[in-house]
Amino acid sequence: MIVETGHYALVLALALALVNSVLPIWGSVTGDRRLMAVAPSVALMGFGLVAYAFFALTYAHVASDFSLANVVENSHSAKPLIYKISGVWGNHEGSMLLWVLVLALFAAAVALFSSSMPDDLRANVLAVQSWIASAFLLFILLTSNPFARLANAPAEGNDLNPLLQDPGLAIHPPLLYLGYVGLSITYSFAAAALISGRIDAVFARFVRPWTLLAWICLTLGIAMGSYWAYYTLGWGGFWFWDPVENASLMPWLAATALLHCTAVMEKREALKIWTIFLAILAFSLSLIGTFLVRSGVLTSVHAFASDPQRGIFILLILVVFIGGSLALFAWRAGGLKQGGLFAPVSREGALVLNNLLLTTCCATVFIGTLYPLALEALTGEKISVGPPFFNLTFAPLFAPLFVLMPIGQNLAWKRGDFFGAAQRLIVAIGAGLIAMLALAAWRGGPVVSVVLSGLAIYVIVGSFADLGRRLFVGGGATAIMGAGQRALRLPRQAFGTAFAHAGLGVTLLGLAATGWGAEKITALRPGDEVEIGPYQLTFESVQPRAGPNFAERIGRTAIRSSGVLIATIEPSTRFYPARKMNRSEAGIATIGLGQVYMSIADVAANGSVNARVFWKPLVSLIWIGALIMAFGGCLSLSDRGFRIGVARRAAKAAASSPQPAE
Template structure:
């Protein structure tokens, strides 16, 4: 019965989304407060209905209700509870339900936390968000019903794809969806601003916190997905330039550009057209990624569906929302007034250059991802665009971005002094040069790794240069330092940490140049050296899991004759799926990792092993955590809320709605 009510809840949610996509927007057009007031309450009701539907599907998975087709195809009664829950979104139908749930979460959040927002802007935002929700609810109900019943339920399910039976899957997709589906709210703000004509600093102030929330979640989601691929797929890498990986990277690049652009628009009321365009672009790239994953146009471990009918439906949604928003943008952009002026050498100018580099990087990834698909569709010729292309095009564009970040922070608003900014970065530049010289003398090795480590040190120290200047401007006394520390906005600290996190990630990436790899056959008792460590393979033992059996290759890691860690790489076999996968053994030693995966296990315990030593590799994901922490600090800054409330009251006072 719960399953049926979940299905009905989706139908009711569709009806409410259709109502909310028309009534509030019409109310905003004619200035009727009663019609506009419908939007928040309907958004909250829609969230409740979609949340209940998601609960109903989760309940069916947890209780192993095999009368449901979705549960049969993606679950098993012996599967651990965490994978029963994560299996809800480990398939196409369930993941689409999570998609619309995230849409409704952001709509409900705007409804709850938008009391200071102008009524017409809020009505239009929630109306546009309802358009998106209605389209995807219709897609689910017509092509991807997660509540389809079976007339004759089997006694047992087919289990979940073994690659997805991992704790990372319980974290990665929800975070990723909160990120790139969360960008729908920036799209809704942009479309609402174009509809209402309210494109000003207040718009930038309102859209920036939502963009920041989506950016934080997307940063964490990409990092978690990277680490999941690293330790689950058994190939020892953390980024493959897979089209579906690129599909999440492109919105992240666009959202990063949008965050910086809204800052300029808020401070100077400049770059209005560009800000609106980026808000549309970020979510448009999310829609393109959804099409890639679910249309069947590519094969990937990340891809969910291969039904062409679903692909055509999503393509229609993509054309409707991208084409519609760009048409509205083209119609309205010419009427926008020029904002505040600024000199090319200024913080605004640096942010513009930052935007150009980020969008060029995004365009590079877009072309490299979609060109093979377009070529195959037009000519039938199959080519692959992999790491060599992206490394040759993406890295040269990103290095200037790293060099620019501290300089941009050191420049003044409106008109800056490049020489003075460079002087403020003396310590950061010195730190980068010292790191390069020290590494060249002690390690040698790849020149690119040496240079990138120096750049990373420069970025990390440079990220805090402006913060340090503001803290120590009045002298080093502890009392004055404490007052200035308390007085500085958290946004300043957040910016410094977010930029430093990018430098930390770059340091982890650069250090992989000093890593080592060995592919070898091992028999019990063999010892192999990798980097500064010796690995002794002790043999194979069997172990039984809840819904799998595995062969574990216990291996001791020594340095100087002392055991530092014991790892247990394994191969797991899942009888229900008739599939197997490798489980890497990883030991984090310092900030580096020893990584080992095994295959072709013989009865006598001989194995083929792939072994890596990856110095400082943990910095890659630590950097992402620092970035997200910086974003959280900025989001917690009360100036977001206070500034919005003050400016919104001024706008409302200047542009009152007609009386009822």
């Protein structure tokens, strides 16, 4: 009964989404505030219904209800509980349901936390959100229904793809979807602003927190996915320029650009067209990513199901939403009023440059991802655009971004002084140069690593230069005394910016350090020793071990540093009988900020294995950097200027005082 009520709730959610697609817009066009007031109430109800449907599917997975095709195909009664739950979205149908759940969640959040938003803006935003929800609910119900039942329930399910049986699945997709789908809100804001024709600083003020929220989730989601790939795929790599990874990177680049752009728009009412365009672009790229992953155009771990009908449906959604919004954009863009003016060298100018570089990066990734597909579709020729292409195109575009980032932070609004800003960065530049020289002398190694490390240090120090200047105004002892007080008064946004930028620098440092790593591929027998970087590894034994739904062979390996045992790792190969699949699990020991990474394969009867052993200095900084970026985002989000309910009090004050407008 739970299953069928869940199914019905999903159908009902579609009916509500369709209603909410029409009534609020009708209200905003005719100025009827009752019709507009429908939007938040229905958005909350819709979220409740989708959440119930999601609960029902989760229940079916947990209870191993094999009368559902979805459960049969992706679950197994012996699977551990956590994978029974995460398996709900570890498949095509369930992940689409999660997508819609997040969509509904964001709509509900807007409904709850935006009582200060102008009625018509909120009504239009929620209506556009409902269009998207309607399209995806239709897609789910007509082509990928997770509630499809089987006439004869089999006794046992087929189990989940072992690659997905990992705690990563519990976190990575929900986070990524919060980011991906969170961008739907910025899209809805842009479309709503275009419909009402009101594109101004107020719009930017309300769209900013949502963009930031989506960006934080996307950052964490991508980092999480990258770490997951790192420890389960066993290649020791963390980013493969795989099209599916690129599909998440493109919205991130666009969202990052958008984030910076809305700052300009709120402060100066400039860059309106560009902001709207980026808001549309960011979500369009999310949709394209969904299309790439879900349609089966790409085959990878992520392509759970390939079905041409689904592909066409998503393509249709893509065309309608991207085409429709661009048409709206073309219709309104001409009538936009000129915003605030600024000189080329100014905070605004720097942000424009940042936007240009980020969107160019985004375009590069886009071409690199889609060109092979297009070529294959047109000529049947298969080419592969791999890491060399991206490393050669992406890196030169991103490098100037790193150089300019601290400078932009130190430029004044409207009209800045480039040399002044550079002067303020003298400490950062010095730190970077010293780091470079020190590393060159101490470690030597590849020039690229040395240069990029220096750049990273410059970025990290430079990110705090502006903050430091504002805290220690004037210099001298009194300035230091007053710094604490000033720190409390400074908007948290300033700290947020500094941390987010520094986080990027930290990630860059982790990336740069890969050049000093070491890699060995070797056959090992129990008792063998292997040197990697500064450590000695002893491959002690191969032992069988039984997991809940797999059997594994673990290769116990001791790590010693000049004879002293510092860690023991257990890389393993696992066999999942239900799917007859093998999977490796890397053994990782984090030593300082670096990691010793080992994966084994082809365990022979006499205990010999093929092993890949890596020493990766500072590698954990890659993900720590992402965490710092997200932390910076959270700091900014908690700033009063960002707080979602912020203008509520102010609006109430305005409404209570006798204003001519009310």
